[in-house]
Amino acid sequence: MIQAENPFLSIATPWIAGLTPYVPGKPISELERELGIRDSVKLASNENPLGPGPKARAAIAALLGEIGRYPDGAGFELRRALADHHGVSPTAITLGNGSNDVLDLIARTFLQPGVESVFSEYAFAVYPISTQAVGATARVAPARDYGHDLDAMSALINDQTRVVWIANPNNPTGTWLAASALRSFIGSLPKTCVVVVDEAYTDYVSEPDFPDTTNWIETFPNLIVTRTFAKAYGLAALRVGYGISDPRVADLLNRVRQPFNVNALAQAAAAAAIGDREHVRASVELNRAGMRQLTDAFARLGIDYIPSVGNFVTIDLKRPAGPINDALLRRGVIVRPLANYGLPNHLRISTGLEQENARFIAALEDVLAA
Numbered sequence: 177m178i179q180a181e182n183p184f185l186s187i188a189t190p191w192i193a194g195l196t197p198y199v200p201g202k203p204i205s206e207l208e209r210e211l212g213i214r215d216s217v218k219l220a221s222n223e224n225p226l227g228p229g230p231k232a233r234a235a236i237a238a239l240l241g242e243i244g245r246y247p248d249g250a251g252f253e254l255r256r257a258l259a260d261h262h263g264v265s266p267t268a269i270t271l272g273n274g275s276n277d278v279l280d281l282i283a284r285t286f287l288q289p290g291v292e293s294v295f296s297e298y299a300f301a302v303y304p305i306s307t308q309a310v311g312a313t314a315r316v317a318p319a320r321d322y323g324h325d326l327d328a329m330s331a332l333i334n335d336q337t338r339v340v341w342i343a344n345p346n347n348p349t350g351t352w353l354a355a356s357a358l359r360s361f362i363g364s365l366p367k368t369c370v371v372v373v374d375e376a377y378t379d380y381v382s383e384p385d386f387p388d389t390t391n392w393i394e395t396f397p398n399l400i401v402t403r404t405f406a407k408a409y410g411l412a413a414l415r416v417g418y419g420i421s422d423p424r425v426a427d428l429l430n431r432v433r434q435p436f437n438v439n440a441l442a443q444a445a446a447a448a449a450i451g452d453r454e455h456v457r458a459s460v461e462l463n464r465a466g467m468r469q470l471t472d473a474f475a476r477l478g479i480d481y482i483p484s485v486g487n488f489v490t491i492d493l494k495r496p497a498g499p500i501n502d503a504l505l506r507r508g509v510i511v512r513p514l515a516n517y518g519l520p521n522h523l524r525i526s527t528g529l530e531q532e533n534a535r536f537i538a539a540l541e542d543v544l545a546a
């Protein structure tokens with residue numbers, strides 16, 4: 177049908193033509209334009225409600241006059257700041273336009289038609305997209321209690337497996353893997369297979385046996401750890417993240433990377449933000465209070481939720497969440513429906529400022545009572 181109208185469409189690769197795109201959280205501007213309302217709150221994309229810290233803001237302001245020039249394509253200062261922070265060599269670091277960009281570089285470097293990647297049911301939505309975008313095959317392991325089941329994932333690994341994707345903690349479930357289990361899983365993988373540990377929410381986690389896998393890259397040359405400035409660092413709009421790996425792996429990823437994939441404002445803001453531990457501390461503390469506020473309300477209202485170590489929590493409404501989500505939108509509250517994750521009865525709520533959480537709780541009570 178489409179091909180008859182434009183024959184060029186038929187030459188797209190079948191895997192791109194069949195790709196289901198990522199569904200982002202609804203922007204506030206879009207909701208307000210559609211409904212003609214104001215003062216909406218967005219708790220849909222796990223952003224930091226405090227935004228950037230003072231050091232990042234100052235770094236951006238100081239650089240505004242320079243944006244007529246291309247950024248440093250090698251990201252020298254940012255890579256050096258990250259190397260110092262993590263105690264690794266700058267050659268271990270791959271900068272990305274958001275950590276999603278790094279995930280895509282990994283897919284393009286290690287996947288192709290005929291090979292496979294493995295991830296869990298309910299894992300972050302970018303893993304299937306990056307896999308299919310390069311024509312590789314996704315193998316999805318059933319989850320256990322919503323979390324990654326490492327035994328089920330192991331069972332899917334074979335000669336064709338090239339990439340294993342793990343989000344720790346996982347989004348949208350907020351579940352996590354302890355150090356010992358993850359370490360033995362990585363150690364058990366064939367040497368011909370890369371494992372990606374996506375640590376987008378690591379700063380929020382305080383569980384004592386939660387791993388910092390950036391310490392493992394010397395032990396596991398097939399390990400790539402990804403981190404982002406979009407969550408606890410409050411720089412989501414700037415798009416900046418990074419990978420840490422064996423320098424030989426980073427060298428491969430950097431061959432695929434576009435020369436100016438991270439803009440100058442993002443590089444400067446991120447280098448300042450990594451040193452602003454006070455802002456991270458305040459953000460983590462705000463999240464802890466917000467998580468308590470939300471889960472107390474769920475307990476009071478008799479709503480089931482998946483215990484989460486991230487800055488978001490997923491509730492199970494035991495009935496289709498779509499109409500409830502629509503009713504929340506009409507009340508100016510944006511959260512995240514999860515039907516595209518195979519969770520049609522669930523909504524994911526990011527922690528916000530106290531008054532934003534209160535707006536959501538009041539709107540939810542109102543909707544459920546109606």
Ligand SMILES: *Cc1c(COP(=O)(O)O)cnc(C)c1O
Pocket residue numbers: 222273274275276277300343346347374376403404405406407412415416417
């Ligand atoms: C938000 C998120 C990311 C980060 O994406 P960016 O491209 O850095 O904004 C990566 N992984 C997971 C699991 C996430 O939830």
